[in-house]
Amino acid sequence: MALIEIKNVKKQYTSGDDTVEALRGVDISIEAGEFITIMGQSGSGNSTVLSVLGGMNHPTTGEVEMAGVKLYQLPGEKLADFRAQNLGFVFQSFHLISYLTAIENVMLPLAIVKMSTPAKKTAARQALQRVGLGNKLDRLPNQLSGGEQERVAIARAIVNNPHILLADEPTGNLDSKTSEEVMALFRELNDAGQTVVMVTHNPENGTYSDRTINLKDGMVV
Amino acid sequence: MKLHTISINNLKRRKAKMAFLTIGLMVGIATIVTLVTLTRSMSSDIERKMDEFGANILVTPQSNGLAMNYGGISLGGVTFDQREIREEDLAKIKTISNSKNISAIAPKVLGGIKVGSRDVLLVGVNFDSELKMKQWWQIFGDVPKSDNEVLLGSDASKVLNAGPDDSITINEQNFKVAGVLDQTGSQDDALVFANLSKAQKLLGKEGKITLAEVAALCSGCPIGDMVTQIAEKIPDAKVSAIQQVVEGRLKALDQFKRFSYAMAGVVVFIGSLIVFVTMMGSVNERTTEIGVFRAIGFRKSHIMRIILLEAALVSLLAGFLGYAVGMGGAKLALPFMAESKNAFLIWDSTVAFRSIGLALTLGLLASLYPALHAAKMDPTEALRAL
Numbered sequence: 001m002a003l004i005e006i007k008n009v010k011k012q013y014t015s016g017d018d019t020v021e022a023l024r025g026v027d028i029s030i031e032a033g034e035f036i037t038i039m040g041q042s043g044s045g046n047s048t049v050l051s052v053l054g055g056m057n058h059p060t061t062g063e064v065e066m067a068g069v070k071l072y073q074l075p076g077e078k079l080a081d082f083r084a085q086n087l088g089f090v091f092q093s094f095h096l097i098s099y100l101t102a103i104e105n106v107m108l109p110l111a112i113v114k115m116s117t118p119a120k121k122t123a124a125r126q127a128l129q130r131v132g133l134g135n136k137l138d139r140l141p142n143q144l145s146g147g148e149q150e151r152v153a154i155a156r157a158i159v160n161n162p163h164i165l166l167a168d169e170p171t172g173n174l175d176s177k178t179s180e181e182v183m184a185l186f187r188e189l190n191d192a193g194q195t196v197v198m199v200t201h202n203p204e205n206g207t208y209s210d211r212t213i214n215l216k217d218g219m220v221v
Numbered sequence: 222m223k224l225h226t227i228s229i230n231n232l233k234r235r236k237a238k239m240a241f242l243t244i245g246l247m248v249g250i251a252t253i254v255t256l257v258t259l260t261r262s263m264s265s266d267i268e269r270k271m272d273e274f275g276a277n278i279l280v281t282p283q284s285n286g287l288a289m290n291y292g293g294i295s296l297g298g299v300t301f302d303q304r305e306i307r308e309e310d311l312a313k314i315k316t317i318s319n320s321k322n323i324s325a326i327a328p329k330v331l332g333g334i335k336v337g338s339r340d341v342l343l344v345g346v347n348f349d350s351e352l353k354m355k356q357w358w359q360i361f362g363d364v365p366k367s368d369n370e371v372l373l374g375s376d377a378s379k380v381l382n383a384g385p386d387d388s389i390t391i392n393e394q395n396f397k398v399a400g401v402l403d404q405t406g407s408q409d410d411a412l413v414f415a416n417l418s419k420a421q422k423l424l425g426k427e428g429k430i431t432l433a434e435v436a437a438l439c440s441g442c443p444i445g446d447m448v449t450q451i452a453e454k455i456p457d458a459k460v461s462a463i464q465q466v467v468e469g470r471l472k473a474l475d476q477f478k479r480f481s482y483a484m485a486g487v488v489v490f491i492g493s494l495i496v497f498v499t500m501m502g503s504v505n506e507r508t509t510e511i512g513v514f515r516a517i518g519f520r521k522s523h524i525m526r527i528i529l530l531e532a533a534l535v536s537l538l539a540g541f542l543g544y545a546v547g548m549g550g551a552k553l554a555l556p557f558m559a560e561s562k563n564a565f566l567i568w569d570s571t572v573a574f575r576s577i578g579l580a581l582t583l584g585l586l587a588s589l590y591p592a593l594h595a596a597k598m599d600p601t602e603a604l605r606a607l
Contacts, residue, residue: 056516056600077520084518095513099234100227107222109517120222156517 088157249492254547345420362400536584
């Protein structure tokens with residue numbers, strides 16, 4: 001059975017009298033250990049798919065099943081718990097917390113986990129070492145370059161060993177050289193067994209993935 | 222890394238906002254502390270003055286006879302056809318329900334006597350309770366300690382030409398003048414004071430007293446109720462309240478207290494509004510941050526804890542500072558407000574705990590809606606990028 005199953009997912013946004021269909025019946029199946037890029041023009045529903053996959057955007061109809069769990073049937077705050085235990089997010093604008101150091105930013109997902117502080121520090125340090133920032137643990141985000149901030153964001157996403165790493169345009173704000181380094185890092189993580197789902201507009205990023213899913217007007221093409 | 226690390230680091234980063242928030246709440250708390258402490262200190266000062274002013278309840282016999290004036294208060298006739306209160310009835314005063322408010326009972330027996338060829342008014346008193354009540358008395362010499370010693374008012378001393386250690390003769394008995402009162406400007410100047418039991422014998426009024434003064438120790442305590450209670454216990458006596466200026470002062474203080482609380486309420490309301498607006502602004506500024514928290518799996522309750530912990534820390538600081546500043550303000554204002562150099566500040570740990578508790582409650586209440594608002598944020602909306 002696939003790790004992720006998206007079955008006939010539709011998503012409509014209503015604004016006043018207007019209804020926009022962001023997704024018009026999307027079916028995607030992703031196996032464990034795959035590196036998937038989702039591509040499409042702006043407005044084709046890329047980010048909506050990712051937010052639906054991330055358990056943050058309730059689909060209008062359809063089902064999302066991840067590791068055997070039907071995400072949107074989880075009661076109460078169980079969906080938040082599911083995100084904490086199974087998903088890692090890398091955002092386009094990094095979204096690091098400006099008043100926390102690199103290691104504190106990486107420890108953020110562990111703030112709600114029952115674990116000793118030294119164990120949290122060790123896990124965060126190891127995650128930062130994996131992304132090549134083992135020597136900049138105590139830097140604040142504004143003391144890091146764009147590429148380094150992206151790496152901190154990746155370290156934060158993998159610190160809790162998630163089943164799936166979701167990335168939204170991770171190279172959107174980076175120069176081409178840094179983009180290549182970051183993509184190589186994702187590849188490296190995937191080679192180590194990490195499932196990666198990435199939304200990107202950059203076709204070159206597709207070369208790092210195992211498979212590319214193209215979206216157009218809210219449908220897989 | 223725990224949730225409180227996020228709250229503390231955020232507060233450290235936003236120093237200016239935190240200072241604004243703290244000052245907003247602190248001003249409210251400081252105002253309350255100042256006003257509460259001022260009114261309590263002033264009440265205590267007045268209470269003390271009431272003690273110094275002496276009696277505030279007078280127990281006299283019911284009398285249809287000729288009146289004799291005592292300090293502007295009409296007494297039962299003492300010279301002709303006078304009626305007295307039995308001394309044992311006085312013990313009943315201590316059985317009233319407000320007995321704990323009674324500071325002293327000073328019984329007196331009055332009567333005209335001859336010292337040599339002069340007519341004078343002899344007052345038999347219990348010197349211990351009399352001195353407790355009339356703390357302004359200045360005595361040259363000593364307080365009479367035995368039955369054959371007397372105390373003379375300043376005018377009586379002049380008229381009788383007797384000073385401390387001299388002797389005077391009353392009803393063919395010799396008495397030593399133990400002391401002479403400094404001028405008081407009251408009827409006391411013209412009196413001869415002797416021990417109560419001795420005076421009763423000299424006047425032929427054994428076991429009887431002419432009047433009793435009662436000092437009730439309190440500010441705002443129910444003098445009126447006490448008068449009624451005493452009157453019920455001693456039906457033969459006329460019980461009246463001497464409320465005079467002190468009562469007026471207490472009423473003014475009561476009005477000031479009400480005004481203070483109203484003012485403090487307004488200031489606290491404004492302080493709470495400042496906390497609310499600032500916390501709301503802070504939450505809106507941190508939309509993306511909260512979106513990230515939610516995306517990585519923070520529950521709504523985690524978000525609320527972060528926001529409310531920040532509010533609690535700021536409120537605690539505001540409470541401590543508010544108490545300190547408030548007490549400082551009260552210390553500066555008290556000499557002007559109490560119009561007395563002897564008024565002293567009341568340091569009460571309850572006020573400290575309550576002010577910190579109030580700051581915490583207000584801070585948390587004013588931050589509750591912003592915290593709920595933050596917790597309810599849609600992470601997708603919050604992050605926009607997704």
